[in-house]
Amino acid sequence: MSYALSTLWYDRQRYLPGVLAVGFSALLIALQCGLLLGLFSITSIPVDHTNADIWLGAPEVLSVDLGRPIREASLARLASQPEIERSEIYLQGFSYWSKPDGGTELCMVIGSRLDENALGKVKELTRDLYLQLSEPGSIVIDESDLERLGVKGVGDHAEVAGNRVRIVGLTKGLKSLAGPYVFCSINTARPLLRVFPDQITYVLGKCHDHKDAAAVVSRLRENQNFSAFTSPEFSFRSRMHWLTKTKAGIALGYAAALGLLVGAVVTSQTLYAATAASLREFAVLRAMGIPRWRMQFMVMQQSLFVGLIGVGLALPAVHGLATVADYFGGRVELPIWLQATAAIVTLTMALFSGLFALRSLRNVEPAALLR
Amino acid sequence: MSISPNLKSNIKLRSGVSGISITGKNISKTFGEGDMKTTAVNDVSIEIKQGEVALMMGPSGSGKTTLLAILSGLLKPDNGKVVALGQDIWALNERERENFRLKHCSFIFQGYNLFASLTARQQLEIVAQWGDGISSREARKKADEILDVLGLLKKAHLRPGELSGGEKQRVAIGRALIKNPDFCFADEPTSALDWAHGEQVIDILRSTAHDRGCTVLIVAHDARVIPYADKIFYLEDGKMIDDGGKSIHKTYGKAP
Ligand SMILES: Nc1ncnc2c1ncn2[C@@H]1O[C@H](COP(=O)(O)OP(=O)(O)O)[C@@H](O)[C@H]1O
Ligand SMILES: [Mg+2]
Numbered sequence: 001m002s003y004a005l006s007t008l009w010y011d012r013q014r015y016l017p018g019v020l021a022v023g024f025s026a027l028l029i030a031l032q033c034g035l036l037l038g039l040f041s042i043t044s045i046p047v048d049h050t051n052a053d054i055w056l057g058a059p060e061v062l063s064v065d066l067g068r069p070i071r072e073a074s075l076a077r078l079a080s081q082p083e084i085e086r087s088e089i090y091l092q093g094f095s096y097w098s099k100p101d102g103g104t105e106l107c108m109v110i111g112s113r114l115d116e117n118a119l120g121k122v123k124e125l126t127r128d129l130y131l132q133l134s135e136p137g138s139i140v141i142d143e144s145d146l147e148r149l150g151v152k153g154v155g156d157h158a159e160v161a162g163n164r165v166r167i168v169g170l171t172k173g174l175k176s177l178a179g180p181y182v183f184c185s186i187n188t189a190r191p192l193l194r195v196f197p198d199q200i201t202y203v204l205g206k207c208h209d210h211k212d213a214a215a216v217v218s219r220l221r222e223n224q225n226f227s228a229f230t231s232p233e234f235s236f237r238s239r240m241h242w243l244t245k246t247k248a249g250i251a252l253g254y255a256a257a258l259g260l261l262v263g264a265v266v267t268s269q270t271l272y273a274a275t276a277a278s279l280r281e282f283a284v285l286r287a288m289g290i291p292r293w294r295m296q297f298m299v300m301q302q303s304l305f306v307g308l309i310g311v312g313l314a315l316p317a318v319h320g321l322a323t324v325a326d327y328f329g330g331r332v333e334l335p336i337w338l339q340a341t342a343a344i345v346t347l348t349m350a351l352f353s354g355l356f357a358l359r360s361l362r363n364v365e366p367a368a369l370l371r
Numbered sequence: 372m373s374i375s376p377n378l379k380s381n382i383k384l385r386s387g388v389s390g391i392s393i394t395g396k397n398i399s400k401t402f403g404e405g406d407m408k409t410t411a412v413n414d415v416s417i418e419i420k421q422g423e424v425a426l427m428m429g430p431s432g433s434g435k436t437t438l439l440a441i442l443s444g445l446l447k448p449d450n451g452k453v454v455a456l457g458q459d460i461w462a463l464n465e466r467e468r469e470n471f472r473l474k475h476c477s478f479i480f481q482g483y484n485l486f487a488s489l490t491a492r493q494q495l496e497i498v499a500q501w502g503d504g505i506s507s508r509e510a511r512k513k514a515d516e517i518l519d520v521l522g523l524l525k526k527a528h529l530r531p532g533e534l535s536g537g538e539k540q541r542v543a544i545g546r547a548l549i550k551n552p553d554f555c556f557a558d559e560p561t562s563a564l565d566w567a568h569g570e571q572v573i574d575i576l577r578s579t580a581h582d583r584g585c586t587v588l589i590v591a592h593d594a595r596v597i598p599y600a601d602k603i604f605y606l607e608d609g610k611m612i613d614d615g616g617k618s619i620h621k622t623y624g625k626a627p
Binding site: 002003006007010011277278280281283284285287288289290291294366367369370 | 470507
């Protein structure tokens with residue numbers, strides 16, 4: 001162990017490219033996945049930031065933001081399930097925002113019930129905010145979207161789908177992807193989304209015990225008129241839809257594979273060259289009868305250390321860059337499983353590079369010392 | 372075939388063991404084919420006793436290195452037989468021969484061949500740990516003992532880049548001695564050194580032979596090594612010249 005480390009430390013300049021290659025691969029994978037996760041987590045905010053256990057929507061709905069109208073009568077279907085504690089209707093859909101100074105912008109209208117225990121109200125809608133929303137035509141938007149929507153703040157007016165709306169409050173930190181969120185009451189939402197009075201987008205439900213959600217959902221799935229999901233399912237479905245729909249996942253896969261390949265080539269070349277530089281020394285040991293596997297083992301240890309150091313450097317860098325991205329309004333999600341996966345994948349790459357570098361030891365022949 | 376120069380023959384053998392340690396019989400080795408064919412060693416026989424310092428001399432290209440490699444189990448002869456410690460080493464398979472070298476043989480070469488990245492102590496430890504599989508603690512203890520004997524304990528933490536040529540060669544000797552070998556094969560160990568340091572190296576090898584009973588075969592160019600040898604062989608064009616030392620005197624002048 002110590003010989004591998006001693007050599008690594010003494011020859012650190014020589015091993016540096018390998019360490020950096022591993023680190024860069026890990027960084028690339030973690031940061032890219034993290035960025036995508038962060039990006040697509042935005043698509044499921046309406047699911048993740050609310051209190052429902054169950055979502056009932058149009059058949060085959062692909063993502064929460066792609067909900068189509070269903071009949072309000074579906075509410076009864078959910079409400080009649082014995083496990084259900086409460087259920088309510090929910091409206092969500094894209095609409096057009098006309099800025100006061102002209103120009104339009106796509107927006108995402110969300111109409112939900114607004115009482116204290118409402119299931120469809122995002123948690124960012126504080127009591128002060130949702131109480132104001134009961135007034136018809138009042139809306140809340142996120143402060144980060146003010147500029148995009150061409151308004152200055154509370155009190156400003158705009159039009160959504162030809163209906164005059166008034167901004168009564170602002171939320172913080174609710175980023176949107178395709179169009180800014182416009183939160184309002186169900187009654188305000190109907191004209192903004194141009195749905196018929198008996199149409200809604202989702203039915204939300206809460207179970208007495210949220211563990212029962214899966215059973216309720218599987219029972220409701222037999223109904224052809226709507227689709228049913230638990231909220232974790234719907235959240236995941238929404239994210240995955242955009243991930244695959246946008247082909248971002250494929251781009252990510254390519255980039256990650258390319259990063260790994262480059263990392264592997266650089267690392268194995270580094271290890272190869274470092275080993276090749278000591279061929280005569282290894283040859284003396286071979287002459288003295290020391291088995292080749294000892295040297296192979298040392299190269300593998302070096303590749304492991306190169307990997308560990310590379311990953312060790314990469315992870316703090318990933319967190320640093322994530323913070324920077326956050327500062328600039330990007331969003332990087334770094335769940336532990338992602339960090340662990342990035343670390344394991346790059347470590348494996350480093351070990352494979354080590355295996356590849358073992359070729360150099362084939363040239364270790366004591367006969368080379370005779371000249 | 373061997374000449375005993377005016378040497379104090381105070382050879383201390385390990386109690387009970389005396390006699391032949393290694394013999395080579397009718398050894399030949401050629402390299403290349405056709406026009407390129409070189410006979411490096413031509414029907415040479417040699418015999419060295421345990422605890423002896425045998426010196427092999429001869430002009431450049433006379434086959435000294437080739438013969439050393441054949442005797443030490445590194446290079447297969449075309450003809451002939453090598454018996455070391457009662458084993459016909461070229462009748463063993465590759466693995467057995469490697470194991471034989473592991474148990475019994477050490478090497479020193481002209482070019483030190485020390486790992487640039489390792490300290491003097493580590494150069495020794497690595498052989499003890501990887502060769503005998505002993506713990507790092509024990510290896511360190513052993514290494515320090517040897518380095519102490521070699522007068523290098525104060526430099527144990529230094530790397531080859533911080534050591535002089537003589538010190539490096541002494542570290543290489545240390546690396547050879549830490550496994551307590553039965554044979555030590557040294558190919559021109561002094562050629563890169565000035566005589567003061569070369570003499571030191573030869574002196575250490577001599578006491579290794581005489582005090583530890585290690586059989587030492589030294590290939591050297593320098594006539595000043597002659598007084599330290601118990602036995603001298605002279606090669607010319609791959610042939611062993613046995614003329615009572617005349618060739619040696621002719622080539623190297625009178626032994627001092
Ligand atoms: N691997 C080899 N391939 C071809 N010829 C060789 C090889 N090794 C040694 N020789 C030749 O064998 C002869 C003896 O070489 P060597 O044993 O190295 O001599 P010395 O050590 O006495 O200088 C030389 O002519 C050398 O060129
Ligand atoms: Mg030679």
